[in-house]
Amino acid sequence: MELRKLEAVEKHMSKCADARKLGDWKAALMEADATIVSGADFSPHLGMCKVEALLKLHRLDDAQSNLLEVPKAEPFPAHCSFSGIACEAYTYFVKAQIEMALGRFENAVMAAEKASKIDPRSNEVAMLHNTVTLVARARVRGNDLYKSERYTEASSAYAEGLRLDPCNAILYCNRAACWFKLGMWERSVEDCNQALRFQPRYTKPLLRRAACNNKMERWAAVVSDYEALRKELPHDKEVAESLFHAQVALKKSRGEEVLNMEFGGEVEEVYSREQFKAAMNLPGVSVIHFSTVSDHQCKQLSPFVDSLCTRYPSIHFLKVDIDKCPSIGNAENVRVVPTVKIYKNGTRVKEIVCPSKEVLEYSVRHYSG
Structure with missing residues (x-):
């Protein structure tokens, strides 16, 4: 044996x-x-x-x-x-x-x-x-030339490194930075694509590619890059805000209404019927979380709704405590908590009673497009 x-x-x-x-x-x-x-x-x-x-x-x-x-x-x-x-x-x-x-x-x-x-x-x-x-020598030479703002020469130094190591994502990303500085957006995007081919979760080329596509006003591509970055950097406020502005620009390019759209970041608590009605009439998508302080499921879902608010900054997130505001709960016919309702341009498009985190995020992502 x-x-x-x-x-x-x-x-x-x-x-x-x-x-x-x-x-x-x-x-x-x-x-x-x-x-x-x-x-x-x-x-x-x-x-x-x-x-x-x-x-x-x-x-x-x-x-x-x-x-x-x-x-x-x-x-x-x-x-x-x-x-x-x-x-x-x-x-x-x-x-x-x-x-x-x-x-x-x-x-x-x-x-x-x-x-x-x-x-x-x-x-x-x-x-x-x-x-x-x-x-290593080519990379040091490229970095020194880049710091001296000699971007064409720096790109040649990085190219020499890539000739010897053609799968090096870092050198592709560095050369992409040179092309960006020279205003050569397409070439920068090509090098970012190569870097991401070898390291799909490398955030620097994603950021650089988003910046290039922004310069060329390719808003769908910008949104796609920032959405990928949000997965890698879920707590980065700058990335969240950049995603929001890209989403607004994409909506504008499609002729959609973007009046009064503001960058979010926090779940807004609703205290009155008037405030609730005003929120419902906002352009775009609004997500309302109906809850009570005492309910265990609500306590578990609430932090997740906060995280969705950060990850989907173009959406309005609101919360209503139906114990504090029973008139809103009655008007909306909320009998069980947690309940989540999604409105688009003032019209209710989805209602989920006791949603799982997976179902809730899927619905938010679906209506955010």
Whole structure:
């Protein structure tokens, strides 16, 4: 039984190394997992191979989380190698690539130097060390030129770095900043798209792309970018306000009425019938949360309504305590709390009794468009 396990480990390990050499990263990832399942469950180099494969597949978040789970072997066994690289050197080899992808170029250089010292005979390690060093220099040169407002030269420096590391999201984002300063919005958007292709949750290129689309008055694209940013930065007031102004501009471009639309941010408490009627007649969408202080479900839903108010700044959010204002509750025929009603341009379009958070957000998102 032990012999069969060892044979399975050896078979999958060999396939993993072959896939890595061919650049077949999906197969390398699959075979690394198969090797670990077969019994090699305390192998640092297999763990690092998974990290490298995830990085090459542009799954940076997964690569980082897997890096934290790689087993530690101190000291590394003598003469241990993987895919032609000494195992200890391979761990630094992969770490250098991770640091590069994250834009921590100085750390990447140090990791590559350690890999070179541990395994000076590996051509693959030597090539990475050279590449990392040159890319880091190009990035420093680009940054210095950018600070000196020599944007065309800075873009060329970043391009030199990208020639050596064509999947580096940070360098694409930096070059996009140069194009933006030069008023070349389309080229800036293209580089932001490339940065997001390699790091989908990277907020800087999203912000830059939104700014470029704003300059070109592509309001639907601006709204889309700021909505994506709201998911990544839910408590950022500047992003919330930018989203609101983009939504107003989009409505204007479609010929919709935008009179008296103001940036929100807080749930407005309603104290009188007059205040309630005035709120109902506001242009756009209004969401009213009917509740009581004593109800447990209302207490649970209320903070969530507050968070929706921040995330959907173009919508008016109001709350009515039907114990304090029974006349409004009676007029609106509210018998059960919590109840949420959604109005659009003075007309009720939705009523939800005891809504779940998922249903409520779906409805708010649906009517916010």
